[in-house]
Amino acid sequence: MGVARYIRDEKDAIKEVIYQSGIRVKPVYGPQDLEEVGFDYGSDLGDPGEFPFTRSLHPQGYRSRAWTTRQYTGFGTPRETNERFRYMIAHGQTGLNVAFDLPTQMGLDSDDPQAEGEVGRVGMAVDSLRDFEIAFEGIPFDRIGSGLTINANASVMLAMYQAVAEKFGYKKESISATPQNDILKEMIGRGAWIFPVEPAVRLVGDTIEYAMKELPRCNPVSICGYHIRESGATPVQEIACAFEIARSYIENVTARGIEPGAFVGRFSFNFNVYGNLWEQVAKFRAARKLWARMLREEYGITEKKKLFLRGLFGGGGSGMTKQQPENNIMRGAYYALAAALGGAQTTALCSFDEAYTIPTPRAALLSLRTLEMLMDEIGLRDTVDPLAGSYFIETLTKQMEDKIRAEMDRIRAMGGMIQAVATGAIQREVARQAYEFEKALQNKEAIKVGVNKYTEGDEPEVELHAYNEAWAEKQIAALKELRRTRDNREVGRTLKQLEQVTRDGKNVMPALVECCRAYATVGEMTGVFREVFGRWQEPSLF
Amino acid sequence: MADKKIRILIAKPDLDGHDRGAKVVALALRDAGMEVIYSGLHQSIDQILTTAMQEAVDVIGLSIMTGGHLTICRKLFARMKEEGLDHVHVVVGGVIPKQDVPKLEEMGARGVFPGGTPFSEIVAGIQALFEPETV
Numbered sequence: 273m274g275v276a277r278y279i280r281d282e283k284d285a286i287k288e289v290i291y292q293s294g295i296r297v298k299p300v301y302g303p304q305d306l307e308e309v310g311f312d313y314g315s316d317l318g319d320p321g322e323f324p325f326t327r328s329l330h331p332q333g334y335r336s337r338a339w340t341t342r343q344y345t346g347f348g349t350p351r352e353t354n355e356r357f358r359y360m361i362a363h364g365q366t367g368l369n370v371a372f373d374l375p376t377q378m379g380l381d382s383d384d385p386q387a388e389g390e391v392g393r394v395g396m397a398v399d400s401l402r403d404f405e406i407a408f409e410g411i412p413f414d415r416i417g418s419g420l421t422i423n424a425n426a427s428v429m430l431a432m433y434q435a436v437a438e439k440f441g442y443k444k445e446s447i448s449a450t451p452q453n454d455i456l457k458e459m460i461g462r463g464a465w466i467f468p469v470e471p472a473v474r475l476v477g478d479t480i481e482y483a484m485k486e487l488p489r490c491n492p493v494s495i496c497g498y499h500i501r502e503s504g505a506t507p508v509q510e511i512a513c514a515f516e517i518a519r520s521y522i523e524n525v526t527a528r529g530i531e532p533g534a535f536v537g538r539f540s541f542n543f544n545v546y547g548n549l550w551e552q553v554a555k556f557r558a559a560r561k562l563w564a565r566m567l568r569e570e571y572g573i574t575e576k577k578k579l580f581l582r583g584l585f586g587g588g589g590s591g592m593t594k595q596q597p598e599n600n601i602m603r604g605a606y607y608a609l610a611a612a613l614g615g616a617q618t619t620a621l622c623s624f625d626e627a628y629t630i631p632t633p634r635a636a637l638l639s640l641r642t643l644e645m646l647m648d649e650i651g652l653r654d655t656v657d658p659l660a661g662s663y664f665i666e667t668l669t670k671q672m673e674d675k676i677r678a679e680m681d682r683i684r685a686m687g688g689m690i691q692a693v694a695t696g697a698i699q700r701e702v703a704r705q706a707y708e709f710e711k712a713l714q715n716k717e718a719i720k721v722g723v724n725k726y727t728e729g730d731e732p733e734v735e736l737h738a739y740n741e742a743w744a745e746k747q748i749a750a751l752k753e754l755r756r757t758r759d760n761r762e763v764g765r766t767l768k769q770l771e772q773v774t775r776d777g778k779n780v781m782p783a784l785v786e787c788c789r790a791y792a793t794v795g796e797m798t799g800v801f802r803e804v805f806g807r808w809q810e811p812s813l814f
Numbered sequence: 815m816a817d818k819k820i821r822i823l824i825a826k827p828d829l830d831g832h833d834r835g836a837k838v839v840a841l842a843l844r845d846a847g848m849e850v851i852y853s854g855l856h857q858s859i860d861q862i863l864t865t866a867m868q869e870a871v872d873v874i875g876l877s878i879m880t881g882g883h884l885t886i887c888r889k890l891f892a893r894m895k896e897e898g899l900d901h902v903h904v905v906v907g908g909v910i911p912k913q914d915v916p917k918l919e920e921m922g923a924r925g926v927f928p929g930g931t932p933f934s935e936i937v938a939g940i941q942a943l944f945e946p947e948t949v
Contacts, residue, residue: 374830375829377829389885393881394880463826463832463855463856465855503834504838594928706838707842714932714934739881814844814850814852
């Protein structure tokens with residue numbers, strides 16, 4: 273859940289404050305602290321918009337442009353999801369972040385026996401291009417970009433996104449999509465993996481290479497410290513793991529003879545905001561600096577825009593509590609404040625009912641309003657990086673930076689991220705952290721309001737999103753109809769071609785786009801990969 | 815059962831990959847002296863039951879976060895009956911709305927521990943299944 277540990281004396285005075293990252297916070301900070309950590313304005317901060325971008329990617333921060341809001345949205349069939357997309361856009365949302373149901377994320381068609389009970393439950397069900405045609409109907413692709421929260425078969429969804437955009441008359445060069453496409457984090461937390469590590473990373477590499485050549489406005493990967501943290505990692509581990517994962521993807525693509533400068537500028541990140549306010553702000557500032565430094569010093573990239581740590585800072589699901597769920601409205605507002613003070617470029621907020629299930633429209637709208645309030649009403653657009661120069665924040669940012677760097681070194685000493693994931697070393701550490709944190713919560717060293725302090729008896733009833741089993745029936749009926757009416761010879765031909773390029777080690781993306789255009793299903797396309805690659809065997813953790 | 819360790823299979827059924835809770839509970843039960851086997855992700859009901867038989871566990875602990883707990887448990891209990899596994903206790907954890915707790919118990923769950931249940935309660939709840947009944 274992510275709050276600091278507080279050691280108190282018998283009079284409730286706080287004696288020790290220990291952040292999740294292990295940093296001990298002093299009661300007072302002053303100029304001598306900056307001196308002690310060797311703080312230097314030029315090299316540690318630089319002006320906003322200047323290397324190393326600690327303060328902001330842009331010279332004027334939110335003055336020139338407010339953050340993009342992208343609430344995670346999707347449920348039922350594409351029809352229900354399309355209605356919710358339009359609802360959110362009509363209420364001021366400026367981007368989309370598409371939630372897919374588990375069968376889609378696992379590459380199963382809606383009528384697969386393993387999909388039973390899950391169709392349209394935690395996200396929208398997608399079987400073919402026909403579903404994207406419905407889901408994105410009336411969405412201005414040239415103005416609204418979409419995050420596609422899918423990983424193991426993100427290549428399939430990116431291909432489908434291109435196919436639907438072209439079908440709607442947009443040029444592929446004009447569309448902006450961000451498939452999540454971070455399979456290594458999926459193996460550490462969140463768990464929607466299918467294929468073994470090596471071919472799974474190859475698919476990530478294929479999408480990066482393809483986007484670089486064909487989809488210049490797409491961000492082919494969104495590396496998610498977010499879910500690693502949701503799984504129990506500290507904020508330091510969250511950033512360190514993300515950057516080492518990024519290194520793995522960079523190396524996969526450079527091994528194809530491509531210069532990092534040709535693609536790394538399109539990488540994006542997804543980081544978490546829950547927990548202690550100051551620790552999160554320092555984390556985001558340190559992360560921007562470290563990423564720019566890593567790319568410049570280790571990969572020789574100098575062009576400013578390619579050094580930007582771009583991404584979504586938001587969510588905070590693990591911070592939300594089932595107990596006293598309305599508290600999550602306020603909690604979310606503080607998380608949003610952390611994201612804004614940390615200079616988030618894009619954001620989203622978990623809704624107050626999300627400890628239970630996916631949000632109702634009212635809850636989703638409250639989240640959006642929370643984000644809008646910060647930008648339009650409370651003053652977060654007034655001046656860039658308002659906490660800069662604070663003795664405490666600058667000291668903490670330096671400390672976070674040092675810790676993240678040390679953690680990155682440690683992961684590399686383990687043989688790198690791919691190795692650490694394959695052996696389960698990282699997963700074991702993250703599970704251990706989660707356990708330790710849970711213990712701190714249960715013995716009240718860490719406090720969650722409404723959970724282990726200021727508790728009340730029965731929880732108030734809140735209106736919840738209800739799953740409708742009729743969605744699955746509708747989706748399956750539409751899928752059966754599609755299989756009957758499409759040109760099945762063309763489907764067979766394109767799938768055969770996909771299999772050939774997959775086996776030959778060629779880039780799978782052009783073949784996937786053709787499969788999508790022929791209305792091949794997600795299950796069929798992913799099935800080709802399953803056939804060729806097999807299934808990942810999780811390392812034993814206990 | 816006093817001198818025999820309780821053997822429990824912590825299992826993640828079906829497609830969901832959110833396993834933080836399952837792993838944390840696995841570690842807590844192990845610290846409480848139980849022998850814990852963790853199934854790993856994406857397990858079908860049959861795979862879970864096969865593991866349960868091979869490992870000769872006393873308890874199956876299901877962790878379900880997606881809202882699919884009623885469907886999953888209905889399937890599980892039906893298959894357990896067919897396999898003659900009625901002697902294995904089943905407990906359920908995860909995102910379980912309050913109104914579903916009696917429904918799960920009616921199906922045969924011997925304990926329901928929604929997210930946030932203290933470790934001590936989970937441990938006591940499982941241990942209680944093996945205490946001789948007092949008359």
